[in-house]
Amino acid sequence: MLRQYELVERVKEYDPDADEALLNRAYVYTVQKHGSQKRASGDPYFSHPVEVAGLMTDLKLDQETIVTALLHDTVEDTLATIEDVEANFGGEVARLVDGVTKLSKIEQLTDDERAAENLRKFLLAMSEDIRVLLVKLADRLHNMRTLHHIKSPDKRRRIARETMDIYAPLAERVGMYEYMREMQLLAFEQLEPEAFEIIEKRLDDLRKTDTGQVDRIALDIKQALSEAGLEVEVWGREKHPYSIWRKMAERHLPFEQVSDIMAFRVLTDSTEDCYRALGILHSTFQFVPGRFKDYISTPKNNGYRSLHTTLFYDQSMRAEVQIRTRDMHQTNEFGLAAHWAYKQGDRPDGAVGWLRDLIEIVDTSHDAEELLENTKLAIYQDRIFAFTPRGSLFQLPKGATAVDFAFAVHTDLGAQTVGAKINGRHMPLRTPLSNGDVVEIIKSTKAEPQLSWLGFVVTGKARAAIRRAVRQKEREEVAAIGRKLFDEIAERLPAKVGRKATKEAAKRLEYDTVEDMMYAVGSAKIADRDLMEAVVPGSTVDLPEEPTQERAISIKGLTAGVAFTLAECCHPVPGDRIVGLRRKDVGVEVHAIDCLELANGVDADWVDLSWGDRSQGAVGRLSTVLYNRPGTLAEMAGVFAKSNANVINLELVQRDDPFHTYEMDLEVQDLAHLTRILSSLRASDAVAQADRI
Structure with a gap:
């Protein structure tokens, strides 16, 4: 644990003008307030905020952030109040401490509700000041380093899962890769202990048989670049167990077939040297096609910039190589924190684009489960790049569609989407986008989001x-x-x-x-x-106790699947006599009056309904028995085409030679339309029997 004078000296090293008295006062305050409290490890509780403050000094953060780190648990875990903090350390520190503090009432909620409420408050707080996030990430990292001291396996797994699902991705999104990798490694050890142990043992076996291979590859890379006149730094490392395990899971590979478990970094003096180094390495070693990524010309949302490639070494071994300048490396490892100058006036805007998206998700989420789902979707990595026709760049998750792109550009554009052109061609809205696609959204002011879109959109x-x-x-x-x-x-x-x-x-x-x-x-x-x-x-x-309804209620103008649903058991269509079943907190379910399900008795209020002059959006279900001979299925399809009926589902349900029985769903206008189709089917020589289900 850092001593008081050591912490002050570390701050003064990079900020000679820091208020020494303020830092000393905060250190003493946290020691006094936490008093005799102990952590699960048996250490004094105040050792935790002191270590978090130490992590903040590693990032050279300003004195208010250091004081916030020292005080971040005092309001939650001691008798101190936000008012006390403000009186002793000022309004800015009090606001930051309040942003980091988790309210005690959250602990009484269910796991999902607690995590969601924590996340909601956290995101709203960090939208005001990104330093809240930096302190919180350091707080979580130190807690993960001491997680093994907690006796309850369930509690350890819960904390590890929350870290893996929320905090590690958040660290990645602000570019703090050092924090992200360590969080993932420590969480993986708790969540998948057997896999962790097996991979660690395999890595240990490799280390024992390694004869300086990592150093040898690094030296060969450096020598190839030096001979071409480039002065660079090169070093190698083996990937950590979680990274290897994820690669095994994604590619369905055993450990023996994961060939690129070593990664190398090349640091240059300039951007031009990065591209020169890439060309030299590609001409010296064979590179793996499809594994090259240029994050210098198209940086990630979090500011990450680097060239990635994978090389074959000795014809069998793969080595991943990342090429970047020294400045890029500093930013890549510590992200926003690397830009946070302790001097006034040179601080980045905390409300970056992806963070504004998170806040919008917080505002629109309906419940805890939905908030967690959408936020996880918004903060996970694996991105692709797509462009508007005017050249604006948007980053989206892999698998994102044109609808995701439209909402990324603007919420109103997403809501008005009716079609899309991808690279100049009209494509279905559900088409997954690829890197470099140019996407043009076709909109209409009369359009509105469709429920079916939830089946393919991927962004929160x-x-x-x-x-x-x-x-x-x-x-x-x-x-x-x-x-x-x-x-x-x-x-x-x-x-x-x-x-x-x-x-x-x-x-x-x-x-x-x-x-x-x-x-x-x-x-x-x-x-x-x-x-x-x-x-x-x-x-x-x-x-009387149960007054009866006297006239039918029209469902004209209402949307199937929204205000009401058409029952799957009887598939009513306009023209059928219908009745609605109304249950508490559930939309009206519409049945044909002669539906067999109604005869079985249902626990619901019955509402007499009418179609009005509604004549669209209905689905009729038919059963047809065809003769098993060539051309009969085509003849049945011809009947549907001539009747202007769209087949949305077709299933072969029984083979009973010489007959095949099919069930199908058809989009029809009304009962008369469905009846005409049935008459045409029954008149066909291909059809032995046709009935409505």
Whole structure:
């Protein structure tokens, strides 16, 4: 543990103007406040904040950050308050400490809720000042270094999983690769102890049989570059167990087949020398095709810049080589922290683009599970680069689609997307993008996000925006059903219901707005009798217990899959007599009146429905028995084509020579359209039998 004078000296080395008295006061304050508290290791608790402060001095951070590191646990774990911190150390330190502090009530939540709430507060705090993130990452790194002292295996695994899922990716996103690699290694040891032990043993065996191979390869690389007139630094290292394990998992390889377990770094004086070194190495050694990446011309979002290539050495061994300048190396290892000058006026903008996306996800996420899912999607690595037609560059995760790209450009553009051109060609919206693609988004002001997009988008920002839009549309359409039900219920009342009475009813039922009440009616949260009593008090005294509905509610203009769902058991289409099943907090499920499922009895409110003049978006399900001879399937397809019916699903369900039985789903306009198709099928010589399911 750093002693008081040692910590002060370390700060003064890079910041001679630092307030020595402030640093001493903070050191003494944390020692006094934590007092006799002990860590799981048995060490005094104050050793932890002191070590975190030491990590901050390694990054040469300003004195306010060092003081924040010293005090970051005092509010959570001692009797000190934020007001005490502000009184003793000023408003800036108090704000930073408050941003890092985890509130005690979070500990009573479930694991997912606790992690989500922690993350929510953390992201909002660090959007104000990136130093909150730097202290938090150092805090987590030191906790991971001492994790083995915690006795509970479940607690160790929980902390390790949170580190692997959230903190290591966050460290990567701000370019702090040293922190990321150590966090991943320590978390991997807890999460996959057997795999960790096996890989460590294999690496140890390799070290024992190694005759200075790493040094020899590094020397050969340096010699090749020196002979070409380049003065460089070269060193090699073996990849750590987690990196090897991930490569084994991604490529489905045993350890023996992971050939590039050694990585080498080449440091040059200039960017031009980086490209010269690359050319020299590629002409001296054979390189592995497809393994070259240029992060100098197209840096990562976190500012990472380097050339990556993989070389064959002695024709069988692979060696990964990273080429960069010395300045790039400093930035690559410590990212934003490397840029954080302790002098005033030279500090980077904390609210970088990806961080703004995270904050938008925080604001739009519906619950803890959704927040964690979308945030993990937003912060994980493995990126591709795509361009707008005007040349603006956007980084996206591998597997991202045109819809992800549209939302990355702007949330409004994503919401209005109707099509996309990729490299000048019209392509489906679900098409995965590749490095260097030029993407043109075709939009319409009348468009809106589609629920089906959730089946293929991969970015957290896109998923959060789509879910928000779908929830809003669902709320509007369920409220529309609720308003129709309200109008029907109002007709049973002894007096005409006006706006004033409706507003008063919402107040009596403790809803903030009339719209909230209509949504509650549509989602079966209010019984008809309670609603009538709220609108006209005393009106239900002489009514029977279960008032019956008198007229059908039209679903014209509402969206299938949002305000209501068409039952899979009977696949009703316009023209069928229909009924709705309304359950609490679940959309209306629409059934044909003769559906066999209804005969079995269901626990739901029944709502008499009508289609209105609706004539689109329905799916009819048919069963056809075809003669098993060449051309019959094509003849059936011809019937569908002539009838202007689109087949969206076709399945062979039974072979019973000389017959084959198929079931299929067809997009149809209404019952009359479906009936005409059935008549055409029955008239065909290819079809032995055709029925609606």
